[in-house]
Amino acid sequence: MKERTERIAKIVGEKMQAEAMVVEVEKNNRTRQGVSIKSGDNARAVFYIDDMEKMSEEEVADKIVEVCSKEEMPIFDLTKIANKEFVLEHVIPCMVGRSGNEKFLQNLVHTHFLDLEIVYRVMISDDYSSSFLLRNAMLQDLHISQTELEEKAQHNLIEKDHTKVASITQILSELSGIPIEMVEEMSLPPMYVMTNQNKMFGANSILRKDLLKELSEELGKDLYIFPSSIQEIILVPEDNVTNTMDLKEIVRFGNINTVSAEEKLSDSVYHFNRVTEEIEVMA
Known part of the structure; x- marks a missing residue:
């Protein structure tokens, strides 16, 4: 893989008349390879190519050059940031x-x-x-x-960060366009999604004890928390869960089947106590 990336970097460098080199970047649960392109004295852009295995080296290089030519390349002056x-x-x-x-x-x-x-x-x-x-x-x-x-x-x-809490009925109504009153008639179990307005890195909302407290007081129940991904967490009122091990199996199943390696957070289930305002690992 590294040899392929080196060849792509060489092609890109020749096409753009710019310095291009191979970089390996440690990501959450994964190491990614990319081509780093220098622009100016203090700026670099990195293009990850490890998801382009079905494309030829020339096609990948052309794609990078195309993005750069459209001024879509995310280059930032390091002296400013x-x-x-x-x-x-x-x-x-x-x-x-x-x-x-x-x-x-x-x-x-x-x-x-x-x-x-x-x-x-x-x-x-x-x-x-x-x-x-x-x-x-x-x-x-x-x-x-x-x-x-x-x-x-x-x-x-x-x-x-504009953290938000939304019920599953609200989310389904927004996604489907079905009036929320009709979604509520489905009698779905109480469940809430907590993330930020960009829906990126929103699992940090687990640190918002003030919002967890607000929701738990509104419901009059402690909360179970399970990590949907690094982008969000899901909250379930305590009395809607009879077995925390069952909930942990749901988390594991989701991590294996629906969450990418880079977005996986944890297989654990957490509990928020509305009296002590403490979070602990339950299973």
Whole structure:
């Protein structure tokens, strides 16, 4: 695979008359290969190509060149985004699983949370389509303490991430166009989806104890939490679950059959206690 990527990088470099090189990037539960293209003194763009195995090397190279020619290439000046002020203003916490991500987490700034890890992502674009993860070396270079980072990230989560809680009936009504009154007649079990307005990295909503408390008080019940993916979590009132092991099997089934490796968060089931406002791993 690396040899193929090197050949593609060479073709792209020749076609664009630019410096192109192979990069390997550790992602959540996965290592990805890509072609990095230099533009200017302080800017680079990375194109991941490991999902283009059915295309020829020439076709992949042409696709990269086509995107660049349309000025769609996500290039950013590092001098403008890799500074303390920008980082603290745009950083948010994101959730990843601890198990199986030891290599991925090795050089990243991270904080323990139950059997998960909080990593810190700096959002370059408002729609979250462009971002980068904070590494230990950058944190040291920018003279940002771990405490300052954690506090600012939590502040941004509350003030900027626009976390929302929606019932499954609301979501089905929006997706199908069926009036919510008709969806409610289906007598679906109470279930709520919690994510942000961009529906990206929304599993960080598990850190919004204020919203978990609000929903649990409204329902008059504690909540079970299970991780749909790194993009969202699902909340179920406690009295609608008779066996937490059954719920864990549902999570496992979803992770195996419907969630990609990069989006998988955890196989665990969590419990929010509305009195103590604590979250714990249940199964």
